[in-house]
Amino acid sequence: MELTEEALSRGLPPSSVHAAAARSLLDLGLGRYEAALERLADTVAGPNRQGAIASLPDLVEAAVRAGVPERARDAADWYAEWAAQTQQPWVQAIAARCAALLDTDDPGPAYSRALDLHREGGTPFEQARTELLYGEWLRRSRRRNDARARLHSALEAFERLGAAPWAERTRTELRAAGESLADGRGGGDDLAARLTPQELQVARLAATGLSNREIGAQLFLSPRTVGYHLYNAYPKLGITARTELARLDLG
Template sequence: MAPAGRGCGRRRRGRRSRTDLLLGRHRDALTGATEGLRIAADTGQRRIRVYLETVLAQLAAIQGDEARCAELTEEALVRGVLPSRVHAVAARGLLDLGLGRYESALERLADLVAGPTRQGAIAALPDLVEAAVRSDRPERARDAADWYAAWAAQVRQPWAEAIALRCTALLASDADSGGGVFERALELHREGGTPFERARTELLYGEWLRRSRRRNGRNDARARLHSALEAFERLGAEPWAARVRTELRAAGESGRGRGADDQARDDLAARLTPQELQVVRLAAVGLSNREIGAQLFLSPRTVGYHLYKAYPKLGVAARGELPRLDLS
């Protein structure tokens, strides 16, 4: 058994990684959780390891990496303690939401908040609200929205109040009343919170503006959507960025100006998800699937899946073609 001091240090690392994630410091969360996971695995601290896996699962969910998210949540769902199970379900629910599987997200998250796990599932309530509204089941969202609003009023943090207002705007019965609520939410987002949550509010507001009958609704929508797209692309949140691009096309925009970000997306490396890029780079220097998995805490099967997904994006048919590509 590890000394108590080391165990406390690993628990602090776990809490720090979760805090970094909640505050939008995704790179710090990834670095801290990955290092903590390695140490926990080496010292046999299963509970801490599983908890840290759920931090990485949340990041994978944001990026739309389904295989990675599933792998990182499997043990938490089967044998994890309550906090880890809650975080695992929330990660899978967020993944479903980002990929447009709204019914699946709704059922998964509704089960999570219906029982004794509800108190620990506060962060998942806004996801449930959005999933319910997009599934045309707003009645299933009202209780969650009210509960989150009450919690936000207690914690009195601008970012929490902003998300609560986003939920209110989504459920507004008056088609014209949502705009002012969205505007107030964005004002609060500017006082603090995560770029990911602010971008989600901008996306939803942009969708609302496009559908509204305001005189300049489409122009206003495009401004919000471009801001959301920049944030999602910077965070590697590809499913969410794809939703914004679809909405921009619906708002009448046929293409974007050619800037540095657009050129970067034309580069080979930018065609891949962050996880695919890591795997492909290691495969390009000759590592086997097992060796890559050992470095990235993936199974050889998942490594193979990432390569399978990456090959057509890169225009190659086999592993031997990877060394000739510029993956910088």
């Protein structure tokens, strides 16, 4: 965060573009989709638009997860055109991932194509991001066993790379897929046992400062449903306000 402050305050490309991209990638890992979307949208609309092309897939993911996929389509089209020109497998893999995110019918084939292309080249980080998104879709499609396989692969890569926010986002998804994870934090078993699995996931995310809408985007719930789970969780945890969640050890 601190390393990007000066570049963002000066507003001089390309350093400001790179700083905005780095900050937005962190926001994505933490589930702050609306913040990532607004920052990237401003960057793409700025005078150094061409320098922001590598961040277009982040804009697509942020828009889709924030519930405004229509704001992602131009970025996805632009990136797809660039992928066709470069003919690089890793670029085409990410373009396929963007297409999968925007496919409301059956994104499975696009995710599979993306992973095939990732294996031809590119970075483990981007492949893990694709596996995470694929796993999220599989879990929502009630294919939990398939989802867990993809999510475990993503988690292993994120942990190996030291991408802590992305690893935690993947653990959250694995828990939503019905898996109990030992994360080494300990001490929260008694509190955690008081909550249903869904209440626990919502409470953990709320404790990090995310809004109901941001939590809903991460767990694929409506903001109202998130609020309902928090309302039920508070008396079980012996608290009366959201601000008190941060002091609890929920494991």
